[in-house]
Amino acid sequence: MPIQDIRTQHAHWSGIGRHAVMAETNQEETARLNHMMALYRHLRENVYAGNKLAYDKRVEPDFVKRHGRKPKDRHEIREAMLADPFYRLWAHLRRDTQETVWMARQPVVERQRTALAKKAHVAKPKYGSLHLDPDLKAPRYQSAFDMHWMPGGYHADEGAGDVAQAAIYDLGSLYVSTGGKMGPWNDGPAQSVIRWLKDKYPAFQPKKLLDEGCTVGHSTVAYCGAWPGVEVHGLDFSAPVVRYAHARAESLGRPVHYHQALAEDTKFPDASFDLVLSSMFLHETSRKAVYAIAAEARRILKPGGLMLHVEQPQFHQLPTPWSQFENDWDTHNNNEPFWGPMHDMDLEDVAMKAGFRKQDIFQENAPFIMPRPDGRLEVAKGGYWFFFGAWKR
Ligand SMILES: C[S@@+](CC[C@H](N)C(=O)[O-])C[C@H]1O[C@@H](n2cnc3c(N)ncnc32)[C@H](O)[C@@H]1O
Structure with missing residues (x-):
């Protein structure tokens, strides 16, 4: 697979899909998100394929040597792949990218937290409506951890219009x-x-x-x-x-x-x-x-x-x-x-x-x-x- 130069990749976020309530980003923050987009893409399009090469060339033959058969399911493949240095490197980078993307977003929102709550307050809705239930408890399968590493998951709520x-x-x-x-x-x-x-x-x-x-x-x-x-x-x-x-x-x-x-x-x-x-x-x-x-x-x-x-x-x-x-x-x-x-x-x-x-x-x-x-x-x-x-x- 040809390795693309990361700088030649054109897709940037750059505020696409902006609307009046979205947090504002300065030039540096926008650049960071564009960089994250390029990194995700580079890992997916240029690096990821190496995992299958590692599997075909090293991991599966080694498994066959040890067990006299191929791995029977995704669990056995995972066990075997966890020992492979290329997979470990890719998995580390992929996971790190996911954690870093939240680090690129959270401070942007934190510094505007109060302003965003104000922006999101709709005194007189023109088109739709909002129905809140202050007694509702988050289900444990949401509140017990931070879904896809998003700090605070969907559930964290400071009240008073927090968004x-x-x-x-x-x-x-x-x-x-x-x-x-x-x-x-x-x-x-x-x-x-x-x-x-x-x-x-x-x-x-x-x-x-x-x-x-x-x-x-x-x-x-x-x-x-x-x-x-x-x-x-x-x-x-x-x-x-x-x-x-x-x-x-x-x-x-x-x-x-x-x-x-x-x-x-x-x-x-x-x-x-x-x-x-x-x-x-x-x-x-x-x-x-x-x-x-x-x-x-x-x-x-x-x-x-x-x-x-x-x-x-x-x-x-x-x-x-x-x-x-x-x-x-x-x-x-x-x-x-x-x-x-x-x-x-x-x-x-x-x-x-x-x-x-x-x-x-x-x-x-x-x-x-x-x-x-x-x-x-x-x-x-x-x-x-x-x-x-x-x-x-
Ligand atoms: C991955 S997001 C869904 C994305 C969205 N449907 C879309 O197409 O853009 C999952 C959402 O489900 C919500 N959620 C999880 N459990 C729920 C439940 N039991 N009842 C209602 N919403 C729930 C979360 O708060 C979160 O906003």
Whole structure:
């Protein structure tokens, strides 16, 4: 593989996806985030491939010599790879990049913490609404640690309009770590859902939808106007996150109703929604929560409604133990302990226990839509999202 010069890489964050509530960055802070984006990309595009070379040339032959067979699953590959110097170097750099990116964001937000809370206070919402629940407790699978090393996770809340955790998450956001694959507004998952539903189920025209685990509303706002007259709701357990999401949506002129609530216990009446969906959410909950979230989704769906969760593929769908090992990095190194267990779950069982009929459940790969900075929606070559869902009859 040709080694690219890191300076020739063009993709920079440079404030793409800015809105009125985002933390402001000075030149040096912007440069640091651009550097982080280049580093993530360099590791992914130029360095990462060395892991497979190490595996093929050293690690697997050595394993075969010792055991008389190849590694049978991702766990055995991981054990063997942990001893390899190239893998250890790459893994160190990858993990260090992830920790450093938060260090590049947190001080920027800290120095503006009070100002951001003020900016995010919407005295008279023009388009949507915000519903907070001061009695809500963060689930332990969120509050016990800092998800993907983000200091304070989604849960830290100083009260009085605090939005710091959301502002940290949103600064550069997934655009920086994925090399722009999610699009300037980080709404790639929503664009993928919209395209898939319109292509596959053109007659399905949801009038009211709920986006669960919506964070700052990257995906949520993209659903506004996706179907004629659709009423869009977003839900997240974290108060800073929904405060910020509300202010962000208002500043962008998008009508979204945000709720601080648990996806396991939304408090909505039965049969409230035509579409209950989420993106990149289930893997940040727990096994028990996934069952409860599906049951609650079914309860709040109208008959004829759809539950749809956007994720990465389940391990059993990946073709080789090597690709399963590749997909398990976050479980062990990115403080995402439920990533592995969730991607091992029997999702048909989850949906059936929630009350959906076997024939109404689906698990399939959908095209990965990559929104480009110029507004084009490109279908990524070779990439896909995993869609898990079920229709309520
Ligand atoms: C990776 S983020 C989701 C990203 C977002 N869906 C998007 O497309 O940009 C996961 C979110 O789920 C929220 N969350 C985790 N557990 C939850 C629960 N039980 N109920 C509601 N929200 C939850 C977290 O606060 C966090 O904001």
